[in-house]
Amino acid sequence: MLKNLLAPALTGKGPDYSRLSEKECRIGDYVLGYKLPGNLGLKGVRRPNFPLMVNLQPELFDQSSYKQTFNRSYIQVQCESWEYRGFILQGNFGRLCSLALNIDVNRAEPHTTIKTGNLESLKSYLENDFSRYYESEGGINWKARQKFKDDAFTKGEVPDHYLVTLPESYDIENINDASWLSYQIGPEGRAGYRYTYYWAYPVSENFYLTVSFWMLFEHGDIKELRRERMVEDAGRIMSMVKLSKGR
Numbered sequence: 001m002l003k004n005l006l007a008p009a010l011t012g013k014g015p016d017y018s019r020l021s022e023k024e025c026r027i028g029d030y031v032l033g034y035k036l037p038g039n040l041g042l043k044g045v046r047r048p049n050f051p052l053m054v055n056l057q058p059e060l061f062d063q064s065s066y067k068q069t070f071n072r073s074y075i076q077v078q079c080e081s082w083e084y085r086g087f088i089l090q091g092n093f094g095r096l097c098s099l100a101l102n103i104d105v106n107r108a109e110p111h112t113t114i115k116t117g118n119l120e121s122l123k124s125y126l127e128n129d130f131s132r133y134y135e136s137e138g139g140i141n142w143k144a145r146q147k148f149k150d151d152a153f154t155k156g157e158v159p160d161h162y163l164v165t166l167p168e169s170y171d172i173e174n175i176n177d178a179s180w181l182s183y184q185i186g187p188e189g190r191a192g193y194r195y196t197y198y199w200a201y202p203v204s205e206n207f208y209l210t211v212s213f214w215m216l217f218e219h220g221d222i223k224e225l226r227r228e229r230m231v232e233d234a235g236r237i238m239s240m241v242k243l244s245k246g247r
Contacts, residue, residue, distance in 0.1 A: 014084045028056035035240040041081035071133035074104040097226045100214040119181045122202045178243040
C-alpha cells in the first residue's frame with residue numbers, strides 16, 4: 001500500500017497522457033497510426049523529419065538513408081523519449097529514469113525466410129538472428145563465456161551483468177485488431193542494466209516493423225519499481241498503436 005502511494009514520487013513525472021499528438025505513416029501496404037503523450041524529453045533539441053511513407057522495395061530501401069544499430073539495418077519512422085524527473089537532488093539533477101520509443105522498418109537478412117503477416121516465421125527469424133549476433137563466435141555472450149571459463153573465483157560461471165539476456169519467450173498480443181510478436185531483451189547491444197521491450201510485425205518478405213521501448217534507470221533499491229512504471233507506460237503507449245492494411 002505504502003509502495004503504491006509513494007510510486008509517483010519515487011518514479012518521477014513521466015509521459016503526460018492529457019496531451020496526445022496523433023501520428024501516421026504508410027509502410028508498404030500498411031498504415032501505422034499511433035499517439036505520443038506529452039512531456040517529451042530532449043527539450044530544445046531539433047527533431048528530424050520522420051518519413052510519412054516507407055517504400056518496401058529493397059532497391060529503394062538501399063538508396064535511403066538507413067541506419068545500422070547492433071544487428072539491424074533500418075529506416076527510422078519515429079523516435080521520442082520521456083524523462084521521469086523527481087526532485088532536483090534525486091538522481092542526475094532530478095532525472096530518475098528515461099523511456100525511449102523507437103519505431104523502425106528493419107531489413108530482413110537472408111539467413112531465415114519470413115512471410116508477410118506470419119508471426120511464427122518472424123519468431124524463427126529473430127531467434128536465428130539473435131543467436132548469430134550474440135552467441136556465435138565473436139559475439140558478446142560468446143566473449144563473456146570465454147573470459148570466465150577458467151576463472152577460479154566464479155568457477156566458470158559468467159556473472160549475469162556480463163551477458164545480454166535474449167528473449168525467454170515470444171508472445172502474441174492482439175492490439176487494435178492486429179496481432180504482434182512481443183519479446184524482451186535485457187540489455188540490448190551490450191551487457192549492463194537496461195531493458196528493451198519489442199513489438200514486431202512482418203510487413204513483407206523482406207522487412208519487419210518494430211515498435212520498441214528502451215528503458216534506462218539508475219541502480220538502487222527502487223530500480224525495479226521504476227522499471228515497472230516504465231513497462232506500464234510502454235504498454236499504455238503501445239495500446240494506442242494501430243496497424244492496418246492501407247486505405
